[in-house]
Amino acid sequence: MPSRTLGHPLIWLDSTTSTMDEVGAREPGAREGLTVAADQQTGGRGRLGRSWFDQPGGSLLFSTLLRPHCPPEEFQLFPLAAGLAVAEAVWTLLGVDCRLKWPNDLLIDDQKIAGVLVTSKLVNGAIASAIVGIGVNVVAAPRVNGVDGTALQDHTDQLVDRRLLLDRILTSLGVVYRALADGHRTWIVEEWMARAVWLDQLVSISGLQGEKQGRYRGIDETGRLLLEIGTDRVDAISVGDVSRGIRPAKLFATK
Numbered sequence: 001m002p003s004r005t006l007g008h009p010l011i012w013l014d015s016t017t018s019t020m021d022e023v024g025a026r027e028p029g030a031r032e033g034l035t036v037a038a039d040q041q042t043g044g045r046g047r048l049g050r051s052w053f054d055q056p057g058g059s060l061l062f063s064t065l066l067r068p069h070c071p072p073e074e075f076q077l078f079p080l081a082a083g084l085a086v087a088e089a090v091w092t093l094l095g096v097d098c099r100l101k102w103p104n105d106l107l108i109d110d111q112k113i114a115g116v117l118v119t120s121k122l123v124n125g126a127i128a129s130a131i132v133g134i135g136v137n138v139v140a141a142p143r144v145n146g147v148d149g150t151a152l153q154d155h156t157d158q159l160v161d162r163r164l165l166l167d168r169i170l171t172s173l174g175v176v177y178r179a180l181a182d183g184h185r186t187w188i189v190e191e192w193m194a195r196a197v198w199l200d201q202l203v204s205i206s207g208l209q210g211e212k213q214g215r216y217r218g219i220d221e222t223g224r225l226l227l228e229i230g231t232d233r234v235d236a237i238s239v240g241d242v243s244r245g246i247r248p249a250k251l252f253a254t255k
């Protein structure tokens with residue numbers, strides 16, 4: 001797959017419920033690379049069933065159709081690779097340094113600037129298609145779940161052009177997608193870790209099995225977070241939210 005095929009064809013809508021819905025509806029028979037962007041979403045979705053908010057025209061909101069050939073376990077690294085691609089694009093286009101918060105949030109000064117959502121359709125144990133959806137706060141940063149976000153335009157003197165940003169992200173996305181297909185997972189992990197926030201710090205993870213606390217040691221080649229708990233245990237965590245530090249109550253409880 002040449003990387004330039006991502007973003008072709010490109011449909012840009014004024015408003016939709018979610019660009020994930022738009023690509024999903026066109027998926028049967030559509031070619032890899034189909035991309036739908038919108039100025040506004042009325043039902044934008046985030047990870048773990050959350051909503052994704054925007055102000056009309058204030059964000060870059062798009063979804064792209066993929067038809068990966070790798071096994072599902074290898075594709076698990078792709079959502080993280082997509083976050084890396086956005087960070088790389090923002091750096092290349094604007095010289096703005098975004099950091100990666102596991103699994104695929106982009107932060108500037110610890111505030112969220114962008115998020116990535118990936119859905120996959122499995123047929124007989126293989127991935128028939130996947131949709132990667134990316135939302136970037138360009139000029140407006142909606143407050144989400146009581147937490148402030150930040151907007152890209154606040155971090156650069158250059159006028160941020162959403163079409164140029166889309167183009168640059170699609171190019172970077174093509175690079176990481178190709179790297180994954182070619183088996184360069186170690187490279188993706190290294191590049192990702194080079195931009196990660198809170199590495200080697202104490203963190204809390206709220207996930208499917210409740211909350212875990214420990215020292216954040218990185219990610220493995222399937223994108224799982226490696227959490228060192230005590231001296232001889234490292235848990236690999238697939239799903240959850242990471243926050244910096246551990247709760248004082250736990251600190252006192254930990255021997």
Ligand code: BTN
Nearest residue numbers: 018044045046047115116133135
């Ligand atoms: C997250 O941080 O939880 C992921 C957010 C992903 C948002 C984007 S915006 C474009 C696409 N359409 C959606 O409804 N969601 C993704």
